[in-house]
Amino acid sequence: MQPSVQHEESPKEKRRKRFIEQKGLPKAVDRGQFATTYHPYDGHSFQALSGLPPNLQNFTVLGIESSCDDTGAAVVRSDGTILGEALASQSHIHAPWGGVVPGLAKEAHEAEIDRIVQEALEAAGMTSAADVDAIGVTVGPGLEICLRVGATKARALAVEHEKPFVGVHHLEAHILMARLPYDSASKQLGFPFLALLVSGGHCQLLKCTGIGNMTVLGGTFDDSLGEAYDKTARLLGLPVGGGGGPVVERLAREGDPTAIPLSVPLQSRKDLDFSYSGLKSNVRRVAERLAKEGGVETPANLPHPIKANLAASFQHVAIQHVEQRLRRAMILLEEEEEEGIRSLALVGGVAANQVLRTRIEGLCKQRSWDLWIPPPRLCTDQGTMSAWAAIERIRVQSTDDPTIPDVYARYPFAQPFS
Amino acid sequence: MEDVGGILASLLLDTERPEGAIILLEGSLGAGKTSFARGFVRGATGDWNLRVTSPTFLLSNTYRARKVDENNVESDIEIHHMDLYRLGDHPEDFAPLNLDVVFRECVSLIEWPVRLSNVTVPTDQQLNVDIRHFSSDDTDTEDTPRRLVLSYPDGSSWGSILDQIHHQGLLDDMLMLTSKQ
Numbered sequence: 001m002q003p004s005v006q007h008e009e010s011p012k013e014k015r016r017k018r019f020i021e022q023k024g025l026p027k028a029v030d031r032g033q034f035a036t037t038y039h040p041y042d043g044h045s046f047q048a049l050s051g052l053p054p055n056l057q058n059f060t061v062l063g064i065e066s067s068c069d070d071t072g073a074a075v076v077r078s079d080g081t082i083l084g085e086a087l088a089s090q091s092h093i094h095a096p097w098g099g100v101v102p103g104l105a106k107e108a109h110e111a112e113i114d115r116i117v118q119e120a121l122e123a124a125g126m127t128s129a130a131d132v133d134a135i136g137v138t139v140g141p142g143l144e145i146c147l148r149v150g151a152t153k154a155r156a157l158a159v160e161h162e163k164p165f166v167g168v169h170h171l172e173a174h175i176l177m178a179r180l181p182y183d184s185a186s187k188q189l190g191f192p193f194l195a196l197l198v199s200g201g202h203c204q205l206l207k208c209t210g211i212g213n214m215t216v217l218g219g220t221f222d223d224s225l226g227e228a229y230d231k232t233a234r235l236l237g238l239p240v241g242g243g244g245g246p247v248v249e250r251l252a253r254e255g256d257p258t259a260i261p262l263s264v265p266l267q268s269r270k271d272l273d274f275s276y277s278g279l280k281s282n283v284r285r286v287a288e289r290l291a292k293e294g295g296v297e298t299p300a301n302l303p304h305p306i307k308a309n310l311a312a313s314f315q316h317v318a319i320q321h322v323e324q325r326l327r328r329a330m331i332l333l334e335e336e337e338e339e340g341i342r343s344l345a346l347v348g349g350v351a352a353n354q355v356l357r358t359r360i361e362g363l364c365k366q367r368s369w370d371l372w373i374p375p376p377r378l379c380t381d382q383g384t385m386s387a388w389a390a391i392e393r394i395r396v397q398s399t400d401d402p403t404i405p406d407v408y409a410r411y412p413f414a415q416p417f418s
Numbered sequence: 419m420e421d422v423g424g425i426l427a428s429l430l431l432d433t434e435r436p437e438g439a440i441i442l443l444e445g446s447l448g449a450g451k452t453s454f455a456r457g458f459v460r461g462a463t464g465d466w467n468l469r470v471t472s473p474t475f476l477l478s479n480t481y482r483a484r485k486v487d488e489n490n491v492e493s494d495i496e497i498h499h500m501d502l503y504r505l506g507d508h509p510e511d512f513a514p515l516n517l518d519v520v521f522r523e524c525v526s527l528i529e530w531p532v533r534l535s536n537v538t539v540p541t542d543q544q545l546n547v548d549i550r551h552f553s554s555d556d557t558d559t560e561d562t563p564r565r566l567v568l569s570y571p572d573g574s575s576w577g578s579i580l581d582q583i584h585h586q587g588l589l590d591d592m593l594m595l596t597s598k599q
Binding site (some may be wrong): 285 | 428461474481533559588592593
C-alpha cells in the first residue's frame, strides 16, 4: 500500500489493528507460502533429466508458450536464428474495444495449439516435432489452465519423439530474450546483469547471475507499469484492442508532458520497489476534475488536446518513477565491488515503448552502463521466448522430466546461490 | 481497507468450512478493492509482508493459506484473487479461470464482478463488499474516508462473522449498511 499522508489513527482503526495483531500473528506458519520454487541449479550443478541433444554446438528447439492471453510456438536454432514462428492472436479478428482478450478461452487454446505448433514447424521447413532436437514449454508462472494446454502438448511431443524436454520459467524467458544473439557477429549480453522487467502483469528489478539464478531486488506493491498505461487508456476512452500502452504512447506524442502536475510515486522511499496505483488514482481525479470544469460528462469526452496532455503527463511521471528506482539500483550495484554489474536488460511488453527506451538509454549512457533491449516484437509473449530459454538451459546441460505433469501458477525463483 | 480485509479473513478461516466463500468487491478505481484483497490474503496466510499485487493483467493470483478444522487437522486452502476488468461478455473468456472448481473448493476474491453477468455464481456463501468514498463535497482522494455496504444471504456463515464484528465494534465507523439477501 502506498504510504499516504500520515494521519492520526482513530480509536476504531487502532482497535482493528489490535484485533489483527492478536488473531493474525499466531497464524504465521513458516511453511513457505510457495510449495514449489524454480531451481534448476541446486547450488552445485544442473541436471539433464531428459538428456541433451547430440550436438550441443548446433541444435534446434521447438518452444511453446501459453501462460496467459495467447498461444505461441517457434522453432529456434541454438545460435539464435528464428527458423519459424506462429502466434494465435494474429489469426483472430481484433476484438471490439472494451475488453475481450483474444485467444483466452481454454477451448481456443486447445483448438489452436496443434495448429500453431504445426505452423511453426512448417515455417521452419519441418514436418513434425521429430525434426527438432529438443522441446521447451512455459510451465509457470501463469494461469494454470492455460499453462496446462501448452505443457500437455509439449510433454506429449517430447515423450512421443523421445526428445530432451525443458520446463521454462516465464519470467526468466522474458529476461533471456535480451541475450538472444541477433547475428553471429554481435556481442551477447553476459552474466551477471540487472534486468528491468516491465509488462502488463509484471514490474520488477532483478539481479541475474546465471541461468536459474535470479533474485528479485524490487517489485511493485500494487499495479504494474503496463497496467497503469492500460487503465489510463480506458479512462480516456481510447481503444484498447491492441493494448492500452501503444495507444497512450501515440496520443502522448501530441501532448505536453509538463502540462499536468502529478506526483511521482514513492519519492521518499529509499528502496527498489514500485507503486502505480496512486498515480492511476491521481490521473483519474485530475481527468474528472477537468471534465467537470470543461462541462463534459466523463474524461472520455474531453477535447483531444487535453487528453493528449493527460497522456503525456501520465507517461512522463510513470517513467520518472522507473528512472528513480532504476538509478538507485544501478548505484547499489556500482558500489558492489565483487560482481561489477554494468549491464541492464530492459524486457517485457512495455520495453517496446519508445519513450521509455530513450529515457533509459540516456540514464545508461550517463552512468556508462550497457543497455540490452530485445526488438519490440520479441518483448511480448510468444513461442520464441520459450524456445530460447530452453536453448539456454540446454547449454548449461539442464533439462527436465517430461513425465511429471505439473504446471505452476506461482513459480518464484529460489533463494540465490552464491 | 487492508485491515478490513484482514479481519474478515481471520474470522472466515475460523469457520468450519471457509471453502466456497465468494467475496465480490465493488468500488470505483482507487476505492480500495486491491487493498482489501491484500489485507485479506495477508490475514488468511498470516504473512503480513506478502506481496499481493493487482491481478488485472494476470487475471488471477493464487495464494495458499492453512486452516485447522475442529479435530485440529491442518490443511491447505487456496485463495484466488481475480480481476475481471479486462474480460468481455463471452462466457468462454472465463474458462481459464476454472470458476466451477474454484467457487466450490477455494476462497474467491473477485474485483469487477459486474463482468459475471453471464456466469453462474453460487450464492450461498457470497459476500458483496461495496467500497464507497464518503465525503460531503464529492471529493475522492486516497485519504477520503471509506464506507462499506455489505450484503450476504440469510443463513450463510457470513451472518455469524458479521455478528462477531458488530459485537466487538470493529467496523462501526465504516459500515453504512449490511443487508441479508
